Amino acid sequence: MTVMSAHDILVEYGTDIILQKINFSLNEGDRLGVVGVNGAGKSTLLRIIAGKTEPSAGAVYIAKGKSVAMLEQNAMLESGKTLFEEMADAFSECRRTEVRLEALHAEIEAASGAVHDEGYEKMIAEFSSLTEKFREIGGYEYKSRIRAMLTRFGFPEPEQGKRIATLSGGERTRLALVRLLLIEPDILILDEPTNHLDTDTLYWLEEHLRAYPKTLILVSHDRYFLDRTATKILDIENTRAELYTGNYEQFAAKKAEARKSLEKRYELQQKEIARIEAIIAQQRHFGQERNFITIASKRKQIEHMDKIDAPENAPGGIRLAFAEAAESGSDVMEAEHLAKAFGSRQIFNDISFLVKKRDRIIIMGPNGCGKSTLLKILGGFSEPDHGVLEYGAGVVAGYYDQEQQTLDESNTVLEEVCLAHEKLTFTQIRTALAGFLFFAEDMDKKVSVLSGGEKARLMLCKMILSKVNLLILDEPTNHLDIASREALEDALLAFGGTIIAISHDRYFMKKLATRIFDMTKGFTDYHGSFDEYLEFKEKQETAGYDIKTTKAESESKAKYVESKKLTAEIRKAEKRIERAEEEIDALDGERKKLEAEMNAEAATDYVRLSEITARIEEIGKRTDELFLDIEEAEKFLSENKV
Numbered sequence: 001m002t003v004m005s006a007h008d009i010l011v012e013y014g015t016d017i018i019l020q021k022i023n024f025s026l027n028e029g030d031r032l033g034v035v036g037v038n039g040a041g042k043s044t045l046l047r048i049i050a051g052k053t054e055p056s057a058g059a060v061y062i063a064k065g066k067s068v069a070m071l072e073q074n075a076m077l078e079s080g081k082t083l084f085e086e087m088a089d090a091f092s093e094c095r096r097t098e099v100r101l102e103a104l105h106a107e108i109e110a111a112s113g114a115v116h117d118e119g120y121e122k123m124i125a126e127f128s129s130l131t132e133k134f135r136e137i138g139g140y141e142y143k144s145r146i147r148a149m150l151t152r153f154g155f156p157e158p159e160q161g162k163r164i165a166t167l168s169g170g171e172r173t174r175l176a177l178v179r180l181l182l183i184e185p186d187i188l189i190l191d192e193p194t195n196h197l198d199t200d201t202l203y204w205l206e207e208h209l210r211a212y213p214k215t216l217i218l219v220s221h222d223r224y225f226l227d228r229t230a231t232k233i234l235d236i237e238n239t240r241a242e243l244y245t246g247n248y249e250q251f252a253a254k255k256a257e258a259r260k261s262l263e264k265r266y267e268l269q270q271k272e273i274a275r276i277e278a279i280i281a282q283q284r285h286f287g288q289e290r291n292f293i294t295i296a297s298k299r300k301q302i303e304h305m306d307k308i309d310a311p312e313n314a315p316g317g318i319r320l321a322f323a324e325a326a327e328s329g330s331d332v333m334e335a336e337h338l339a340k341a342f343g344s345r346q347i348f349n350d351i352s353f354l355v356k357k358r359d360r361i362i363i364m365g366p367n368g369c370g371k372s373t374l375l376k377i378l379g380g381f382s383e384p385d386h387g388v389l390e391y392g393a394g395v396v397a398g399y400y401d402q403e404q405q406t407l408d409e410s411n412t413v414l415e416e417v418c419l420a421h422e423k424l425t426f427t428q429i430r431t432a433l434a435g436f437l438f439f440a441e442d443m444d445k446k447v448s449v450l451s452g453g454e455k456a457r458l459m460l461c462k463m464i465l466s467k468v469n470l471l472i473l474d475e476p477t478n479h480l481d482i483a484s485r486e487a488l489e490d491a492l493l494a495f496g497g498t499i500i501a502i503s504h505d506r507y508f509m510k511k512l513a514t515r516i517f518d519m520t521k522g523f524t525d526y527h528g529s530f531d532e533y534l535e536f537k538e539k540q541e542t543a544g545y546d547i548k549t550t551k552a553e554s555e556s557k558a559k560y561v562e563s564k565k566l567t568a569e570i571r572k573a574e575k576r577i578e579r580a581e582e583e584i585d586a587l588d589g590e591r592k593k594l595e596a597e598m599n600a601e602a603a604t605d606y607v608r609l610s611e612i613t614a615r616i617e618e619i620g621k622r623t624d625e626l627f628l629d630i631e632e633a634e635k636f637l638s639e640n641k642v
Contacts, residue, residue: 001028003063003215004049004187010057011044017239018044022058024234024243028186031209031216033230033248038453038481040236042219043073043191049217050189062187069185073192073219077164077172077179084160086175087146090182094139101130105610124609131598131613140620146182148628153178153201154367170196170367181208190218194225195478198366199504221482223248224506266308276302319435320460320491325467329393330357332470332498333378338387340373347373351387351523360492360499362509362530365519371502372402372474374519378500379472398468402475402502404455409448413438413458416447421465429465436461452479460488469497477505506530541639570640573633580626580633587619587626594619 009022019041047053050070206228226248233244233251244251283291333355347370376382379399436457456479509530516533518524
């Protein structure tokens with residue numbers, strides 16, 4: 001069934017055409033990834049589909065009765081409510097029904113003496129009907145669903161009573177995503193949903209969206225995410241769009257092959273035209289009547305050709321090549337027993353490592369584990385509470401701040417670079433800025449009015465002009481489109497110095513990493529690629545070994561003890577599942593009996609109805625808790641049971 005279609009969408013801003021001749025349709029269950037360079041019109045198209053923006057021409061049609069909801073990029077919930085209260089608003093029908101049931105409860109209680117009164121009987125009938133409706137719309141489960149979803153996205157139950165106003169911008173963006181996932185619209189539109197998510201949450205979101213039974217439209221620069229979630233790709237390039245079937249990897253291969261084929265066919269046709277025109281020129285030279293007949297024939301041959309248009313140039317991408325300082329010594333940086341706390345909260349403790357020249361280190365771990373704090377210490381922007389950090393001989397470091405606090409927003413783009421590189425000429429700086437897609441009219445813009453992507457490009461421009469041999473990068477691919485990410489990856493691969501970077505971009509990590517610092521649980525230092533580390537981690541966890549161990553250990557008593565401990569934990573998890581399933585069966589039986597009683601002898605007994613309703617709600621909550629317990633136990637078994 002077709003749930004939405006776009007017909008001849010045109011978007012103009014003044015004399016500029018942003019989008020034109022956009023035509024496509026989606027069926028129920030399609031998962032569409034929208035790609036294109038920054039400024040191509042991706043977010044604009046999403047807003048048009050969501051009904052938030054009108055196109056200059058054309059129309060979007062949504063199937064009758066289908067709901068649409070959109071998460072805009074960097075959307076932040078603004079509310080004086082608590083986290084739980086805001087999420088509960090997504091279940092407006094449940095809340096309204098719940099409020100009415102509570103009101104009826106009070107009214108029935110007040111009129112309990114008039115058991116034979118007609119009004120009393122009507123209230124009892126309405127209460128019974130609403131109770132059934134409440135059950136059907138998930139009224140007994142919605143609160144536990146909210147708690148579980150908030151917990152999944154990093155808001156555990158103790159924090160769910162917080163006011164939204166106390167959260168950071170990234171947390172409020174995450175919360176906006178949670179609200180949409182709870183609503184489950186027929187067409188779910190997500191603009192950069194992976195921002196502000198740690199790796200574990202990202203994996204969970206991927207699985208959730210892969211199982212989403214309705215239609216999904218999303219913009220993302222996370223290529224791995226698109227590979228895992230998208231079934232179709234809409235490629236926006238040079239104001240037009242083309243629809244491809246498959247995930248991002250399949251799309252990229254198809255597009256490259258199609259472009260190669262088009263270029264080849266265009267080249268061959270141009271050669272044929274040139275050959276015919278050479279014959280025409282030769283015939284014209286002789287100037288005889290028969291020659292003019294040949295000329296006419298050859299011209300018709302050209303005219304009747306099905307002309308192939310020259311392939312349009314791909315939108316301009318950034319040009320990157322880092323200016324390197326003289327080589328550093330072999331030992332770039334040594335950390336001994338680093339520790340950092342904020343108040344009573346210990347962020348990390350006793351971290352030690354030696355960074356060698358040309359290491360490409362990726363720091364990974366969940367949000368809040370201290371990655372950025374550690375990086376600021378390594379960059380000299382913060383001090384550890386304990387421990388020592390020393391740079392090696394000849395080390396010149398450059399720091400990329402994901403929060404973009406190193407930019408002065410009162411400067412123009414040109415001033416920002418000139419002040420950082422006073423020895424360079426205006427021509428050199430303008431040339432460098434043009435390589436990052438800042439052209440004449442852009443250079444006089446204030447930094448304060450730049451988008452997140454533009455600020456990211458400006459910071460990269462400043463960095464490549466600095467002669468450094470150590471790059472310290474905090475989420476350098478954030479805000480960059482796919483083409484720019486690939487350009488950055490290629491430049492970093494060609495960089496002859498040392499790299500220490502934080503990233504959640506799995507394509508980036510796969511390409512760059514020669515060493516992993518994992519801060520998920522404590523601190524793990526692994527020498528190897530990202531793929532090798534994932535394989536190592538899986539093997540270590542399956543075997544029940546300490547993941548911090550990066551070298552083979554002897555068959556010792558310690559290994560035997562660990563093996564026995566794992567066996568005991570597996571048995572415990574199996575018992576948890578067995579007990580939970582037994583309790584769920586018992587609770588389900590009790591619920592069915594209560595519902596039967598509710599519809600029979602208790603239908604007019606308000607006191608008993610209230611007791612039954614309260615017990616059914618308790619059963620729903622306990623059942624959800626048991627299912628979560630089973631899920632956790634099954635996850636443990638799948639990760640550890642041989």
